[in-house]
Amino acid sequence: MIDKIEGYTYILGDDINTDDIVPSNALTLRDTTEMAKNTLRYLRPNFVGMVTKNNIIVAGENFGTGSSREEAVNVFKILGVKAIIAKSFARIYFRNLINLGIPGIQLNWDKKKFSHGDHLEITLNKGLIFNKTKNKEIDFKKLPDFLTKILEDEGILNQLKKKLFKG
């Protein structure tokens, strides 16, 4: 169950594209752990060294714009990112997030709501984020039930597997 998620914010800006997240020249790497070492390599050269197993990305508008490369979600998963909050998501990126079991939360935010390194607790089925650092409750629009179900099943392939092999 991933209903409650706890972690620390890492702030990113607007229009972070899939080439920023996984540069093309890292795309042919066969080893995904090696590929993940290239995450945001040009934009935030220190990102991979700084990100820990309990980070929540907080980004601006149009997060994940660009290519359909699912690697741009998978590298965050490998690095242990627990959720991504953004003012808006590119369409394919949002699907890829949910499909791989990472909550994507669309929320208009400002510095009053989140700063770098804030300790957050997200309750998905209530549409609620508690910012422990700022002692502040923030509401967000809950995902449609069938998307929440994909997250509960830890990704759409796990869900599909259950459907294919039931009984």
Next chain:
Amino acid sequence: MSYTIAEKILLNHSNHKSVVPGQFIECEIDLIMVHEQLGGRIHKEYEKLGIDYVWDPNKIFFILDHWVPAPTISAAEMHQDCRIFAEKYKFIHNIGMNRGICHQVLPEMGFSRPGMLIVGSDSHTTTYGAFNCLSTGIGATDVSVVFATGNLWFKVPESFKINLKGKLNKGIMSKDFILKLIGDLTTKGAIYKSLEFHGDGVKDISIDGRMTITNMVVEAGAKFGVFLPDVKLTKWLEERTDITYKYVYPDKDADYEKEFNYNLSEITPVVAKPSNPGNIVNVEEEEGIEIDQAFLGSCTNGRMEDLRIAAKILKGKKIDPNTRLIIIPASTDIYKEALKEGLIEIFINAGGIFGHSTCGPCIGGHMGVLGPDEVCISSSNRNFVGRMGAPSAQIYLASPATVAASAINGKITDPREVL
């Protein structure tokens, strides 16, 4: 109920009696296009499902185009993996790596027809909307879902109506129009929307030009870009398929979230400045910026119309000695046609480099990777940091005419000055 084209086609592929924008529905997929993603990610994901079949090996269009022929060992391994998968699951349309770029080859072979619902493992899958069908990009896991079930969930999008009138002036191309539209909408202005292209202006846009427009709607965030059908489309399809199809028109009182009007005769040459496709300015503002490389090609602009205008500009001239001009046709059929028309000789005599069809330089893959601080003017679709090579390289997006004109002068040039 009255429907837009997107609503109509999605409804026709679902088991619902009606649909409204915002509704989540399950749809049956007519065709899925996959490229190197198959070996890059899909294969591993699909194997996890533990099934030994795909839903319909006849509805999968599989092609290698991004890194062909393989420039590195890891790309070659990816291709090996792709072939193993395609053979194991007995894909019928296993195209290989010698036909060209997916978004050109698939329509050329008559696979995109009016009314269809097509998905593909590439964001520029929106291209097929030029053929009055719905098509959009998906990631590897969604591809696996389609491979297993033939179905996929969709959110019914709101539609924007784009009314076109008038005719593009000499030296102005549909690329200038779509760049202008992306600049006006911004790169997030059409997230999740379907862009429907209407109006008298459509009849004067070639099929090549329409493909350039639908190819790039995703740069404004759009889910679909779709043209109404006309005689040009009928003729195009007649030459390429015997399969019957039915045109899809929107209902007269269909509901559009927004409406935009463009007079094509007012469009002027523009460029997208580094490093965002929505960073649009008139070419005059950037004229004189020195370039190291000019690239003409990609799924956006590697078609006959593009090669012909470039040849017209380059005929009998030499490119600037400090500039490289790389020209790559979008498909092998286009390569042959360019050969027949004598265009390749014109390019080579002008000092250009003409290559086989591949995505190559557009993704910084091979055949024209940019070095540190280099400046490139490109007919492709994305100018993100590091997209074509070194992260410090600067990419300007422009029409094939602007690319060719700039190659001659070694600096960004308004094509109207050389035509």
